[in-house]
Amino acid sequence: MSSFWSWFISIIAVASFVGCYLLIRWTSRRRQNEAGEGEVTGHTWDDNLQELNNPLPAWWLWMFYITIVFGLIYMVLYPALGRFEGVFNWSQTDQYEAEVAAAEARFAPIFAAYAKQPIPQLAGDAAAMRAGQRLFLNYCAQCHGSSATGAVGFPNLTDEDWLYGGTPEAIETSILNGRGHNPWEKMPPMAGALGGDEGVENVAHYVLSLSGAPHDAAKAAAGKAKFTAICAGCHGPDGKGSLAMGNPIMGAPNLTDAVWLHSAGPSLEAVEAAIREGREGQMPAHEVLLGKDKVHLLAAYVYSLSHNP
Template sequence: MNETTDVVFLSSFWPIFISAIVIGGMIGLLLLLISQNKVEKKAGEKVETMGHVWDDNLEEYNNPLPRWWLWMFYGTLAFGVVYLILYPGLGTNKGVFGWSSHGQWDKEQQVAEQTYGPIFNGYLKQPVAVVAQDPKAQKMGERLFLTYCAQCHGSDARGAKGFPNLRDKDWLWGGAPETIEATILHGRPAAGPDGVQPVSDAPRMPAWGKILGEEKVKDVANYVRSLSQPGKVDQDRATRGKEVYAQNCAACHGADAKGNQALGAPNLSDDVWLYGGSQSTVVETVTNGRNGVMPAKGQELGAAKVHLLAAYVYGLSK
């Protein structure tokens, strides 16, 4: 595809091939109709059957095609010819109108921008926290959220495994209005520039399996879980895991395990888990790491729509 999403053929053979199939198919149908139009039934003539019988008494007779059906099919073919003259359908031929789906989309976008652009831009001049208190703006933000964000965070914004709950007050990168807006605008990769321009070059959650080994991974997993689920862990492993944590994990998650929003390192002392807090899941996380990415939406939506989205998300946790 090129920039206008029009089809680009790498060989001149394919436009000719497609056109030949289209034109040949229409000519073939026309000849078939003409041949069937010659079949006539004379008065009093007995119509022979085609030899096809169903349920012992239902037979197929060789009657001429109904005139109304023939003329309807002729009309369909005529419509097809007119369509191929006016619109694209024969290889690279763009038709008299030069129509394309991308061109149609552009026109609709221009109309939408003229209609709704001034409204969006009016909110853009207001702080996110102020927009979050406007019921009309929240309704607009909700519709944007359902269109662009619900696929990952859910229609109720409560998230899923690997996708944060946006209704609580637990924030990986911070819940200040400007921080939320920056997250939506620029994305939050867990691994630096993986096709997105990050707002932070914070490292991903690395895989510690090969570095620590299986036993130490289990120890540190038990320690981490003991911070919020003390009755559900192996206390001996948790005791050993505390030292492993201090040596390898505290740099990002903090000595108190309360996390670091500047790095996107989650709070490990509460009972909020992005990927799950079971023993097996925490072991998996420590062993293999986590590489989730929040994609940047700034280029796709523009600053004004992102501003409304940020206000909506900010308002969910208030």
């Protein structure tokens, strides 16, 4: 924080307390020609409803003064005046780090013990899975949902459809390093390569035909050749995805099943949009945030969702 803003904040803060005190004193003063205490002020409503000049109760007035004194003491003890750190030298960062350190000291041995167990074995431990579920709800449910069934653009983790593989190692790698950050994991816009809107439409119908979704057979037949020439490099000649071709790092989806990541169901418009505009979905890495031991437990929980130990 610069000196200007430090002084600006300090002056405003102190002036606010001084202003409150002066306002209380000013409103408490007796004014010229003011009615005496307990007398009628001259204001009358509804014929006989009169306002009397009664001061605030003393205890109420002293509450204002006590609040001002408390605020001034607080500003001396804690950081409230620009760059002044306060007598206690307290900061929310230090308190957070202290609380995290205390939590790590308490729970780290538990996660370390879990980390020594293979994921399939850990997935059968009810107590471990309760802990894993809490990690999932805190760090993963925002995208994948509390039930882990996903949403449009976010994969369902309870089925057998995997972009990068559903093995314990693949799941743990996905959580540790994230996905979609490398150029080969992104789907580029393909309208130009397919010859424009007509090529996009034909290939989209062919993609729909691979999973038995409603489509135009003539357009699908016209799109097959371009799919084989241009799209099969990532999705495979049969459209079953990069994983089926033995490539677990590309993440090209299987187009022959009934799983639709970027739409609620088979949709010509959604498929055309994906072909025309490309896709660049990303999952953030969690190694730094959670550490390897917690990721190991979290991976076991995700593994358990689609594998019954």
